[in-house]
Amino acid sequence: TWTAANIAESLIAKVRDQIGDGHAICGLSGGVDSAVAAALVQRAIGDRLTCVFVDHGLLRAGEREQVQQDFVSATGAKLVTADAVEVFLRELAGVSDPEEKRKIIGREFIRSFEGAAAQVVAENGAGVDFLVQGTLYPDVVESGGGAGTANIKSHHNVGGLPDDLEFELVEPLRLLFKDEVRAVGRELGLPEEIVGRQPFPGPGLAIRIVGEVNQHRLDLLRQADAIAREELTSAGLDKQIWQCPVVLLADVRSVGVQGDGRTYGHPIVLRPVSSEDAMTADWTRLPYEVLERISTRITNEVAEVNRVVLDVTSKPPGTIEWE
Numbered sequence: 001t002w003t004a005a006n007i008a009e010s011l012i013a014k015v016r017d018q019i020g021d022g023h024a025i026c027g028l029s030g031g032v033d034s035a036v037a038a039a040l041v042q043r044a045i046g047d048r049l050t051c052v053f054v055d056h057g058l059l060r061a062g063e064r065e066q067v068q069q070d071f072v073s074a075t076g077a078k079l080v081t082a083d084a085v086e087v088f089l090r091e092l093a094g095v096s097d098p099e100e101k102r103k104i105i106g107r108e109f110i111r112s113f114e115g116a117a118a119q120v121v122a123e124n125g126a127g128v129d130f131l132v133q134g135t136l137y138p139d140v141v142e143s144g145g146g147a148g149t150a151n152i153k154s155h156h157n158v159g160g161l162p163d164d165l166e167f168e169l170v171e172p173l174r175l176l177f178k179d180e181v182r183a184v185g186r187e188l189g190l191p192e193e194i195v196g197r198q199p200f201p202g203p204g205l206a207i208r209i210v211g212e213v214n215q216h217r218l219d220l221l222r223q224a225d226a227i228a229r230e231e232l233t234s235a236g237l238d239k240q241i242w243q244c245p246v247v248l249l250a251d252v253r254s255v256g257v258q259g260d261g262r263t264y265g266h267p268i269v270l271r272p273v274s275s276e277d278a279m280t281a282d283w284t285r286l287p288y289e290v291l292e293r294i295s296t297r298i299t300n301e302v303a304e305v306n307r308v309v310l311d312v313t314s315k316p317p318g319t320i321e322w323e
């Protein structure tokens with residue numbers, strides 16, 4: 001019979017078989033899949049797994065801590081953090097085009113990951129032969145090329161496999177669907193904030209700043225995003241929403257009146273969507289009281305934002321993200 005406990009046991013045994021007494025490395029993205037894959041491998045081989053987390057500075061508030069504290073304390077995994085914030089900011093400077101942003105982020109992510117991996121390899125005399133990936137069954141099917149969906153955006157999954165790394169892949173979740181992965185993650189004792197996490201794109205906040213990315217804009221967006229998430233969660237709406245991108249229209253200004261005077265600030269867009277698989281989506285009809293709270297708080301608490309607007313476009317024609 002299918003129980004999360006049975007599945008976890010058999011996956012752990014399979015990993016143990018594959019890796020033997022070797023060493024493995026696993027990139028953590030902050031998402032569910034890589035966290036559950038890492039937790040399984042940790043159970044199988046303990047300290048012979050090293051997790052690598054690349055902080056590219058495009059994360060949401062609290063995400064780094066979630067990996068460094070919550071994940072580590074739930075699993076006991078060995079973790080190395082590559083601090084790449086400066087590099088990413090430098091490489092993204094002056095770039096507004098969404099696909100260009102994705103390319104840069106994909107490239108720099110691989111560089112940072114490889115750098116950290118090389119260090120882990122150097123510190124392990126025995127060598128590190130295995131790379132753990134959180135590939136799910138739908139990913140396997142998709143990359144088999146059967147589905148034939150047009151590649152609208154170059155979805156560069158941060159955490160993707162560098163082509164020229166000489167590792168053998170360990171993909172313990174290859175036969176699982178997302179809800180099964182979550183069940184296994186709970187079974188392994190991962191906290192709900194990690195296991196129940198909504199999708200978040202690999203390129204992070206960089207593709208939610210329409211315009212050039214810089215530290216200041218990232219800080220504004222991070223604050224607005226944290227407020228929206230807090231209010232949606234406390235209103236009990238997380239299950240109803242697939243994800244809610246919060247977007248900073250950094251190159252748009254509009255006139256407002258705040259405090260004693262006229263302001264000339266930026267709009268924040270709320271993009272709550274309901275979906276089954278992100279291929280199509282509908283905009284979520286959020287309660288007005290919740291929208292009101294989010295709007296009031298963002299305009300009061302986030303400097304330079306004087307307007308909050310709601311995106312009421314379904315997908316298609318709009319994509320979920322703005323870029």
Ligand code: XMP
Nearest residue numbers: 155156157199200201202203278319320321
């Ligand atoms: P769109 O905007 O294409 O998004 O409707 C569909 C889903 O994919 C996520 N998304 C990405 N995920 N790298 C990712 O890892 C990307 O470049 C990327 N672009 C979009 C988006 O958040 C949604 O869940």
